[in-house]
Each structure stands twice: as C-alpha cells, then as structure tokens.
Amino acid sequence: MRTQVAIIGAGPAGMLLAHLLHREGVDSVVLEHRDRDYVEGRVRAGVLEQVAVDLIDRLGLGERMHREGLVHEGTNLAIDGAMFRIDMAALTGGKAVWVYGQQEVMRDLFDAAAPRGIEPLWGSEDVALHGIDSATPHVTFRRNGQEHRLDCDFIAGCDGFHGVSRAAMPASVLKTFERVYPFGWLGILAEVPPADHELIYANHERGFALASMRSATRSRYYVQCGLDDRIEDWSDARVWDEVCLRLGPVAAAKVTRGPSFEKSIAPLRSFVAEPMRHGRLFLAGDAAHIVPPTGAKGLNLAATDVIFLAEALADHFRTGASAGIDGYSARALARVWKAERFSWWFTSLTHRFPDMDPFARRMQMAELDYIRGSEAAQRTVAENYVGLPLD
Template sequence: MRDRTQVAIIGAGPAGLLLSQLLHRAGVDCVVLERKSQSYVEGRIRAGVLEQGTVELLERAGVADRLHREGLPHHGFRMALDGELFRIDMHGLTGGSSVTVYGQTEVTQDLIQAHQSRGAPLHFEAEDVALHELEGGRPHVTYRHGGAEHRLDCDYVAGCDGYHGVSRASMPADLLRVFERVYPFGWLGILADVPPCDDELIYSNHHRGFALASMRSPTRSRYYVQVPLTEKLEDWPDERLWDELALRLGPEAAARMTRGPAIEKSIAPLRSFVAEPMRHGRLFLAGDAAHIVPPTGAKGLNLAAADVGLLAEALTARYRSGTVAELDLYSQRALARVWMAERFSWWFTGLTHRFPEMDDFARRMQVAELSYIRASARAQAVVAENYVGLPRAYALGAGIAPRPVVAA
C-alpha cells in the first residue's frame, strides 16, 4: 500500500505528537508512526515540570485546556543540604517566570486525544520502520501495519522516536558525532497516591546521597533517591524506601511526609547525551533521538518541545513561502539551546549527587557551593533563570552556532 504526505513523523511520544499537532494547525499534512501500542505509550511514567515556553507551545497546539485546569503552577522550589531547607524564588528572581507541574503522561494523553478527535493519521504498532532516500528529493518510509506492507512518500522525515529509534540510526556514521557521559548511579523512584510533603519540589543533597520530593497532583506524589546502578528493586521494599527518603529529605520534610503503597517503582539510569548534527538531508531529529539530559534539571520534555517548536516553524515557513532558510538553520539553532540545557543539567547533577570517587575535599566543595547559593540572591537568580528556561534568544545563542569540537 502506498500513501503520500508532506511530513512523516516517526514516534508518538510528546515530541512527535506535539509536532504533528502544530503542523496540523499550520495546514501542513503529516502522518505519525509509532512502533509501540497506544496503551504502552499512554502508560509510560515520566516527569512533568513544564517551562512556560512549553506551556505556550501546548496552548498553540490547542491541547492546554486540561493542563490549565489540573496543572500545578510553581513559583519556586526548595533545596536541602543535609536536611536543612532553603527556597529558590523562581518567580521573584526571574521577573515573573514560573513552571507548571503536569505529568508527561497527561501531556501525551491530551495530544493523542486531540489527534483521534480530528481523525488524524496516527498509526500505533507500526513495525519494521525504515527510512529511505533521505539525501534525495524523494524520501520515503516503509513499515508494516495491520499485517500489510506500507510505503509512505513524503517531503521530510521528523525523527522523534527516542534514543533507541530508527531515525538517528539512519544517519551516516561518518556524519554523526556523539557526546556522552553515563553517570555511575541511578534514580530509584516511587509513585504513590499520597499528598506531597511540600507544595513545591525539594532537591536534597545529603551525605547518604541525593533525594527528590516531587508530585503529579495534590493527591499523587513522586519521590526519588539516588542508588548505585547495581541495586535491585526487590531489595527496596516500600518501607525501606520511605525510611531512606525521610533521612535524606530531612526532619522538616519527613514530618509532613505521608507514606503509602507504591503504585509504580523503578530504577532509571542517568545519562548526558548529544548527537550532532540534528539533520541529515530530509531527516530532522528532535527530542531524545538527538539528546538526553539527566532528569535533575527537569529539561528532557522541555528540550523536546523546544526542538519541535523550531522545527514546526521551519516546516511551516517552507510550505507557506517556499523558503528553506529556517530548515537549514534548524540543527544549529536547536543545538545551541541543547548545550545550554545539558550544561545546567550536568552542573545541577554534580551539585546534588554523591559520586563514588568523591573524597572529603570534593564533598566540602559541594557544601561550600550550596552554602554560597543559599546566601547569595545573585547565585540563586542564575539557578532560577536556568530552571525556568533560558530566554529564547539567549538559549539559541543569538543565532550563533556552537564551535565545532576538534579531536586532539
């Protein structure tokens, strides 16, 4: 079976679905292909701290009604050093910026509902997806769906299929440069139907390791503790995990903590990863297909949204005016923002976690830096500005591409 569209989107996570919705509202035809089932995609548990720019993109896409009803605006967050809390006033330090807590699962469900309500072409369980002729004028995608072989001709391909997807793997090895740091620990997370211990998130640096108190709603909490990658879930019954959280978050947070049975528990590794460039011929990468950040800085979903916002603008310009200038600048502009977010996520992870090789001197440096942040409004402003999302012009390097890294 042979079909035709303007943009083939690979992957039905938030990046692919948001891109499709933005393009639809701009009058650009697209088809979304996803190898997993709808129930699997909708059930993935992910973080959900949305920058204002991400909220505005969801508004532009016409899928922000439930977000505004149920999302939790946050004007600050707390940090803790060995249990002693202090607050970062994001709203006051950035001239009014804030974030909204709204789960990535909810964002995905809202986007899927929007697609299905308008009968948009969204194909789950598309198998054996392959990309062809990306360097020529006739790119196409082949896949199997519903027991039949399909070919989808298109003008462009948007690779939004994550770290393990086919899109980045379709780029020539001699073109792609990969920058990566794998951290020697993971996050053990618990999701429970209990009220959160604080109205805002708490990032805790404790001598036993990092901990995070977060939430999905006023009645559903998400907590994490740093653990070695060798840890097993079966070694962490609920009560042990709650005890460890109480220790690391400190007595003030522990006194307000409500314990309850886990409805989900998992260990996630941490990685910093960037693939350059984010374009090859008619293929454009977005989201986790091109970059991953450790979750400490809450940048993963926001970076993916920033990518597709740029890509949607570039593709819209191509079909409205025929210009390809924005498409030609896409990789350069996206990477400028990506590296800013990678820097903050790497720094914030290093500030809040215990590393296996950390000696007493390194620990004292962490304590000194956190003490400086606690005492300095200017230092807090830097943290706040990065957390809420750098202004677009600054994050894009004012249109200046990152300098190429030359191997020694």
C-alpha cells in the first residue's frame, strides 16, 4: 500500500486532517486500532471555539451543527453560590462558543468520510512507525490477521496520549512538560434540561462544580473529586446533592434531577511534548498535548494543529516548499502554550487544592472578586475562552 500521508488515529485530529487533506487533493490513509462505535461513542468535549466551527463549515460538515448546536455568547462563574455572568460576545466583538459534543462532531466526520473516499482502516493492530528520519518512512500494522505495510511521504501521529506516535520520537529529541493535578472530575450525563442556558463554573468551599449541557434536553454535570474516589461511592443522589450545594441556591433551584445514563471519573493533567515534528513524523492533538478540561481547549487545539499541518503539507506537495512543514512545530506550540496557560490558570482559579491554606483561599477569592468587578479582567477571560486568533 502507498499514500502521501499516513494518519495514525481516527479521533478528531486524525479525521479532521483527513478531510482537510482530501480538500487539498492530498491522499491519506487513516489507521485506527478501535472500531467506529468505540471512537464515536467516547464522551469527551462539548464546547467548540469559533475557529473549530469555521473549520467544520469549511469542510462542508456544518449543517447538523448549525441545526442542533447551542450558541453561547456568555458564561457564568459562581463564588460560594454568588453567580455573575461574563458577556463574551460583548467583550470580544461578537465572538461566541458552540455547545456541540465531540461525539456529534465525530459522527459528522465519519458519515461524510466514505463518500469522499476516506475510509479508516478499523482494527489496525500492532502499528509501528519506521524510517521517520529518512525520506522513505513507512508504517507496518496487522489487520484481520494479516500483516500490512503502508509506504508514505509523511506520518501524522494523531493517536492520542497513549498512542505509538510520540513514543517513536527519539528520547534525545523529545522533551515533555507535565503537571498532574491532585483531583479528578466526576461527570454524569442525564436526560434532563440544563440548569441554565449557558455554562456555570462554580468555586465552592467543597470544591469545583460545572453545570453544562449537550442539548436542550441532555445535561452534563461535573464535580471535583478525589483521585482515589470510586464510581460506586457516588450514587446519583449524592452527585445531585453535591452539584446543587456547590452551584449555590439560585442555580440549584433550576437543576432538574434525573437518573444518569453515563458516569465516569477523569484525572486532570497538563502535558506538552516538544517538538511536534521530527523528520517525517508530525504530532497533532492529544498525542502532543493534554489540557485539563476546565478551559474546554482539547478538541479546539486538535483542530488548530491540523489546520496548520494540512496547510503546510498541501503547500509542500503543491510547490515543493519546506517552510511550512519546517515551521509547523513552532507555530503550533505557540498556540498550544497559550491554551495550556489559560487552562492551568482557570483550573487553579476554580478548584480547591488539598494543600490550600487560608491565605491561598483568600487570594483565590480575591481574584474571582476582581474578575467580577473588572471589565478588563473579564475581557481577558472572554478572549481566551472563545479562542485566540490563529496567528
């Protein structure tokens, strides 16, 4: 088998890149270890920045998103129950974010793939990268009990934090930066209307909480929990009680309780790998960086990575130029670190840390109070939340 770009991973980064390359007339093959149902069914991010929305539109995949997605022009912060709103649209010249779950994005990407000749090779096992330092890289894998070799010009590693792509980079080249947080998020999904038409981020003495949604009838709630907590310890009743307590009485009065149909605990970390390109291998999405979900940047960073990468690869195949592919890592990382900074800061602002003493808590409260009373501070939050410009 031969292609121009071998894409490892059929998640958001891999599939967005495949569609972008198809649009530019560049051939690609997507290898995915799991099956479509698994990849599409993973419960992940639900907030899209304008850059991601524009990309989906540019790919001709936005019809259902515009019909079913929810536009949010603001967001809410609650401090021990006292809530205030940040008008993002007013502070950023009309920009907003869209609530449209990653599962829906993946469904749209997969539904449009086959008609465009993009057919991921599901069940590709034992994927290995070869010759990334040479002009003739290739990928080997096993599928349906048979061994395969895929020759290519470049490899795009879009296979997530635990994938094989980043591990293929020489240890002498790769540098990693990580911050593991001493808590997790317990999340539930329930078929109930949301407590508010916009998200509510709550900082409470008992810990963080988030009221969000996937649609007008499906809600997603999170509460900060310990890393050693177990799902079995959190009955639905306990979750709802904790959500209402942390959101405060005004928001809690609008919470509709109901049975959860999905419940999970996720640890939080900040992670960046540098560089995002070595030889003929490029990293994109979670293979290169992880952000805590507080800032809703994961899927959006994957989208901007592949915008930069597709642009660079298309230019190379069209003109032979190497400036774009040579500059990809630096260009992507400049945006990645800004998103990491915001996600780290927002996490630090809204969560209770185990070693937080009374002074640190007072500083956290003072900063939240400053944001509440300062238009300049709210503009900074809004600009980062809706997404910084591409360049």
